[in-house]
Amino acid sequence: MNMKKVVNIENPLNEKTDELIKKSLRKNRVIEIFGKCVIEYEGRASSHLGLGDRLILLKPDGTLLVHTKNQREPVNWQPPGSRHYCKTKDQKLVVISKRKSPEEKLVIEFFDVFSISSLDLVDEEELELNRSEEEMGDLLVEKPWIIEKGFSVIKREKETELGYIDLFGEDDRGNKVIIELKRKRISLSAVSQLKRYYDSLKNKYTNLRGLIVGPSVSEKSKNLLNEHGLEFVKLKPEACELGTDLTEYIDN
Amino acid sequence: MNMKKVVNIENPLNEKTDELIKKSLRKNRVIEIFGKCVIEYEGRASSHLGLGDRLILLKPDGTLLVHTKNQREPVNWQPPGSRHYCKTKDQKLVVISKRKSPEEKLVIEFFDVFSISSLDLVDEEELELNRSEEEMGDLLVEKPWIIEKGFSVIKREKETELGYIDLFGEDDRGNKVIIELKRKRISLSAVSQLKRYYDSLKNKYTNLRGLIVGPSVSEKSKNLLNEHGLEFVKLKPEACELGTDLTEYIDN
DNA sequence: ATCTGGATTTCGATG
DNA sequence: CATCGAAGTCCAGAT
Known part of the structure; x- marks a missing residue:
């Protein structure tokens, strides 16, 4: 039944996570990262978010979402069309997302990574919405x-x-x-x-x-x-x- | 460094996933499910979403998000304050979320589950936003x-x-x-x-x-x-x- | 690229 | 609970 390949690291070491994320980005997978991080945003507005646990979602269309344990809305994000990068700096995983027009940049610095999953999602269905x-x-x-x-x-x-x-x-x-x-x-x-x-x-x-x-x-x-x-x-x-x-x- | 306990099932069997999700809901963890599913929504509007791969996120404040591989917005959701349930029916995992006022119901029926992670997220930081x-x-x-x-x-x-x-x-x-x-x-x-x-x-x-x-x-x-x-x-x-x-x- | 208005808008503030 | 307006709104459609 489960023929789908899920890449999953439970206790990721930073050297490996770097590689895994880069590969998953190339392969257009959806990537999910649970981790403790600090986030800076600069673009249409600017923001700073101190150290805390969050779930980061990277989508193949260039969307990036940062979700906390509350609220429907992501606390930070990048819209579709952004470019995601990742590197290891000072032994810490850093995920960066940029877009142009308008120029916007999001930097996530991880102090701890709890879990990473990545997966190729196949979805051709469109939502049928009524009562609009x-x-x-x-x-x-x-x-x-x-x-x-x-x-x-x-x-x-x-x-x-x-x-x-x-x-x-x-x-x-x-x-x-x-x-x-x-x-x-x-x-x-x-x-x-x-x-x-x-x-x-x-x-x-x-x-x-x-x-x-x-x-x-x-x-x-x-x-x-x-x-x-x-x-x-x-x-x-x-x-x-x-x-x-x-x-x-x-x-x- | 990684003292945080991540519950993670790579190839979940339905009998176990049921239990895991119920426990994680009780413990107010953030739960993430990669799976192939069909979704029905009935409330302020109504909608139907056919079979496809999605990422489902359940938050301890009662938020539920359904994300596809594209877009910043979830394709389906329940707002904070909803109540989440889960059961196994016809050998299939079913996740249900309801809220009152306004009355709304979301039903997710899984035909396949690829991965489940759940984790207690600790986050006390508030976003500092400029240029408002x-x-x-x-x-x-x-x-x-x-x-x-x-x-x-x-x-x-x-x-x-x-x-x-x-x-x-x-x-x-x-x-x-x-x-x-x-x-x-x-x-x-x-x-x-x-x-x-x-x-x-x-x-x-x-x-x-x-x-x-x-x-x-x-x-x-x-x-x-x-x-x-x-x-x-x-x-x-x-x-x-x-x-x-x-x-x-x-x-x- | 800009403009326009809907949205299961969400969210916070206020009465 | 209802009202009101902002939002890094997002998003689709039209020009």
């Missing part, structure tokens, strides 16, 4: 009556001077309608975004409405919508999955 | 003349009806000044944000200016600033680090 904002758009193009009776879509992703409008359409009285879709509760910045689109088209269309569509809206956002004469339409992203009962919208 | 937007604020509070001659800061993080203003101050002619700080090139949404703050205070102060401070500004954003009567002031975040030569601002 895009799916909300798909649903409304197909069933525009969910917005309101008589509504019709003219254009998806309409470009304006000031950004892209999710849906542009027309109501049963001939008003043009700008629709901004959100899969989460409506925030102030979402309202500002809609207002910006509205302003960019209000000179072009005399009868113009602006709708924001999402699962809910905060109090302040609702007030701001009212001030600007914009409207809110309730629609939860989970309603946009196939086979969902939409009868609650049917009296529109 | 906050540091730009620190500098301008200390040296307000960088904005312009005669400018003075009245308040940091001033709250308004429609959000928090980074800096609120006054110029040498008695105009009140709203300042929005950005460490990156100014985008349309940054301008919208400043406009929102400006609108929320323009009734309160008759002589009001709105400045946006950042390293550069896009053409569209510059136009939108002009339309609204708002202003741009150039300041790079790296200038906010200690010991930087600020003579280029000194004629202000």
